[in-house]
Each structure stands twice: as C-alpha cells, then as structure tokens.
Amino acid sequence: MNDKAAVGFGGTASERLFTAVRLPPELRGAIGGMCRSLSRELSFAKWTHEEDYHITLQFLGDTDPRSIPELVSALKGTARDFRPLTLSLRETGIFGPPSAPRVLWAGVGGETDRLEELHSRIVAATLPLGFRAEERAYKPHVTLARKYRGERAFDPGHLDAFTQEAEALRMSWEVEEWVLFVTRMHKKPMYEIVETITISKK
Template sequence: MAEKDEMWRIFVAIPLPVPIKEALSAWCGEHKNRLAFAKWVDPEDYHITVQFLGDTRPDRVGEIGAGLSEAAAGIRPFSLEARTCGHFGRPAAPRVLWAGVEGAMAPLRELQQRVVAANEKLGYIPEDRPYHPHITLARKYKEGSRFDPAILKDQAPEFGAWTVEAMVIYRTRMRMTPMYEEVARISFQG
C-alpha cells in the first residue's frame, strides 16, 4: 500500500517484445568494450518513451490511465523497427547511446501528441524539445575515454520489427534491476 506522501517517478512508454530486447542486448554486449559508457541499460528496461511525467502520487495512476485510454481511442496497432545507433550530447563525450526507431512514425507521433494533450489536462507540462523516439542503450560516457562517432557510423544494425499493440505506464524504482515496473497497460483496439 502506498504511503500518503509517497511519490512515484512515472512515464508513458512503448514496451518492446523479448526478441527485440535480446537483439539490442546482444549488440550492446558485442560493443561494450569499444564504447566506454558508465551505465548500460538493463535489457528488461528497454522501451520507447512517449512522455516523461515525473513525480506523481500513486493514487493518480488510475486517472492518468483513464486519460490515456481515451487518448488511445481509434489508434490501431502499428509496426515499428529498431535499427541504427546514435547518440545525444557532445560528440567527444555523449550523454546517451541509443537505438533508432523507424517504421510507422505517423501513428507513433500522433499517439505521442494525444498522450501529451491528455496529460496536459491533468496538469503535466509538455516538454519544449521536439519528440525524438529512441531506445536508450547506455548513459554517461566515461570522462577520459575517447568516443569515436565513426564506430556508430560503421554500424547499421537491424534489431528487428514488431507490432506495437499497447503503451504502458512505468514506475522508476531507483537502484533496482530492472529499474522500471509496469503499473498500467493501455491496449490499442483500433
């Protein structure tokens, strides 16, 4: 049972199927020695963020889920593909290593806009930056290590395609592995 003052750090995301997680994990395992990131994401935590909501009382998850169900009305399952790799941050020391997302981007962007609009009605403030869907693989490049972006340009990995049938609300559990716990799921009915 949640404490009265307890807060959960939550976000809305597209979950990934096991075969995609396994392909991403295998690629990371092959490249960890050449890419000196301090923190590699646990494969169970791979996802595509739709919207970060932040600290939220647990008793609001039902209200958020109801808004997301309404936002998902009419959204049909759609296909995405995880492929290529890139990074955010300074080229010499990137903050994030990511796998790219391709495929049916129009439904994904529409979903993201609907999710943001639904959560804005509940008091959540939309981010100012443009939406860039991706799958975070690692964070915090180690200082003193030289990052060579050519390593990623030489790579054209294809991690696989899948049909997106739902979005979830994840709760972040700091210092736990896996770190993200699914607390609600909204299926796409079409």
C-alpha cells in the first residue's frame, strides 16, 4: 500500500487512532541506518520499524469506525489556509530514568512554532467530536526505541558521541501533508494510514 492509500473499515470494533507527520522516505532510511548501528551498542527491547517513524500531532485513542468519516472531515478543515512548514531532526534524548530509559527519541527542529499551531488546530477540531487533549505539554519528537534492557546502566555519553556524527540528524524537509494513523498491534510496520491530509499551498 502506498503512502496515500486509504484503509477500508468493515467491522465495528474500535480502532486506535492518532494523527502524525510522517518522516519522508529518504529521512526514514537514514534514521533506520543510524538506529541499526545504535542497536549494536545499545540494548533496547523494541526499535521502531523504519516505516513507522513519525511526529505525533494528537493521540485520539480507541474510536468507533463509524465516526471516522466525520473525524476525517474535521481534520481536513485544519489544513485549510495553512502553508507547508519546514522541519528537521536534531539531537537525541531519553524519557524515563537516566540509567534505564523508557524511550529513546530524536528531537524536532525547524518551524516548531508552526508545528505547535497545527497541533492546536487539530485539538480544537477534534474536541467537538469528543476527543480530549492530553494533559501533558506537547513535546514533538520521533520515537526511535523503547525499554532499555542493557546489563549495564544506560550511558548517555556513548549516545551523544555517536549521534553527533549522524547525518540524519542534520536533514530537513518540507511538510506538505500529515496523516491519520491506525495502530495494528504486533504487526510490522505497526501503523497503517487511514487518510492523508494535504496542506494547502495557497
């Protein structure tokens, strides 16, 4: 299935949805290569599949498939009168205990103020449909790996030395679209596109 394909939903079981900016193919490949090298040095339980690299905009959670058309219509409205934006990746970091982090991530640079504006637009558009904003502050990032499992305590110095040389963390791209994803647990890749939302270039 290509990046712009839509998913058909035939049943009524809930679907776990979220909105996100996908990394472009070239950058997904570069980050994937960086992570394959890192995985030989750092033991994490799960490394993100290359096709799944993204920057979350809003997590929507379990959703009745019958409400998806209305949700898509509301999301498309957020892209009107919103120009494309330029983003980049930057240094890596962690969430969780320094010695045993829960998440290894890459930070986001570029026009992050406009990314936050897009996030706010989406939250405002989905609120009337019953979706709630997360209580924690919005922190855009790309999840690279989860659950450190090394025998020794995690060493951030080793990570810093490695990622300083990573070309992928100096690449930028123009964001001209974003997607509505559905989660397919235990599949690889784990995220499937429900709808692609194109940003107006006017």
